[in-house]
Amino acid sequence: MGIRHLSRPSLVVVSVASVFLGNRLHDEYAIYHCAESQPDQSDMQNMDGKKVTVGILGGGQLGRMTAEVANRMNITVAVLDAALSPASLIVSHGPHVVGDFRNAQSILDLAQSCDILTVEIEHVDCDALDAVIAKIGMPVQPTPKTIRIIQDKMMQKLHLRDHNVPVAPFVDIRLDGGVQGVKAAGDEIGYPFMLKSRTLAYDGRGNAVVKSPEDVPAAVKSLGGGAANGRPLYAEKWMPFTRELAVMVARSLNGDILSYPCVETVQQDSICHLVWAPAQINGLVATKAKKIAEQAISTLEGAGIYGVEMFEMPDGGIIINEIAPRPHNSGHYTQDASHTSQFEQHLRCILGMPLGSTEMKVPAAAMINILGTGAGDEALRHTLVPCAAALGVPGATVHLYGKRECRKGRKMGHINVVGQSMPLVIDRVKTILQSCQSSNLEYPISIRPDVGIIMGSDSDLQCMKPAATILSEFGVPFELTIVSAHRTPLRMVEYATAAAERGLKCIIAGAGGAAHLPGMVAALTPLPVIGVPVAQKVLDGQDSLYSIAQMPRGIPVATVAINNSTNAGLLAVRILGAHAPIYLEKMAAYMKKQASEVLDKVRKMEQVGWDSYQVKN
Structure with a gap:
């Protein structure tokens, strides 16, 4: 089959509006109309001033979202897939080859109108890709050799094992x-x-x-x-893993490698249903996962974005489940949460552009897959209910794939949710999922702590509880444990030196007597440390106050009043609020409430008189 510039009739693609309009599913307000077009070969020039056409084998949702980014970057895209595939519906400036991406002639037809070929699915004809390279010198990224290794799961495992990458x-x-x-x-x-x-x-x-x-x-x-x-x-x-993780890894034409944050994936009927970004796990484990993912991709040839699925084992070990040589479901969150989406990164990689930043531009994000609940119009309406609900949720963005038919388990779209904290993102996700009665809302996720509360002895707990109470009231995830500077010095060193890498952002340390814990921890970590002097029987806490406050120059400890861990908790919230406005908003509300309580007392004292006023302890 040759290249055909499709003159598309007014194609009907169901939108979120159908959820609101009920029986008016086929009304013109409930559908998108793709206008007829007869596009010519594009004369667009990319950011280098050069004309370039990227051929994509596969026109599903991954090709579609890659084409969306390509349009923004003035990169022409040509697609090889069946007629009216999701990607072909939005490609108006490049040729659409109607055919099978496993067919050698169709692949050759695509190559003849392109400057480079890539894939949105690994189940392609690698022999045909080799033939295209040999016949017309067409670059293919990732290389057919790599795609061939990955498309055979056992060959993939053999390759990884031979390169000392951990697998089951x-x-x-x-x-x-x-x-x-x-x-x-x-x-x-x-x-x-x-x-x-x-x-x-x-x-x-x-x-x-x-x-x-x-x-x-x-x-x-x-x-x-x-x-x-x-x-x-x-x-x-069989591997009894703790959770499933994933890391997107970008590899440039010259072999430079850059990875995105480690995320957690939640499966439903063996299909990715939820993604939490970043994964709410020990930061040391997340770093290990990123290194193993990068190691795996460094053993393969070819540029592009790779999705690396992994298992976290009960002992904190990481093993690779499988690799995808293309954009991946676990990386969809990058569209709205990262400086560079996985789709833009893929184009940057295969076209020799500089790699984009893989950092998140928000503190937390999630992705909800929209999976078909069945066939027919009614099932479609039910499938899109979460999308309609998401339109009223701050930080939520709906991405639909333009698929004409809904089937049970079919990926119809996804919703990205961003927020200033993971607890906020979780609440927003639950709000969306509650719109769909069949959705399971119970997803076990332990939120990674932002604050560590430590104390030298369990006898300090009563003094430190108010800090924990304050953090709970503000919705700040925290951990609380005992770390003795004198009785467990090695534990103290381990805790302090690993705190930042584990993901903590602030430490509250309470100690009595000699009270060396806050100062020693501050000497070992770059994180802000708040010291709480704990009153003991001797000297009533004065010794602790002097010990914590009199730190040498260069080792700061923010010291609060004796036994006043409430202020330590409030200070921790303010520190976090410098980068998470949600905590500043909550702090402003807390201060307003305090002022209101004082004014209530003023009015009451004026009403009853000072001599009758009852002070509540």
């Missing part, structure tokens, strides 16, 4: 590749295990849990019957 133990299915081969694999790696298709597997498709030998026949049948039926399998040891 796995074995090939030998013998006939069917039931007997799977049972032999189970005897080798033990039950339970995961039986997986080597090829054409994604979004949970191609996986089966095998708990015992009795489960093997059904598992093999569910995955297409094994190698004898053209569906080779492999077995992977």
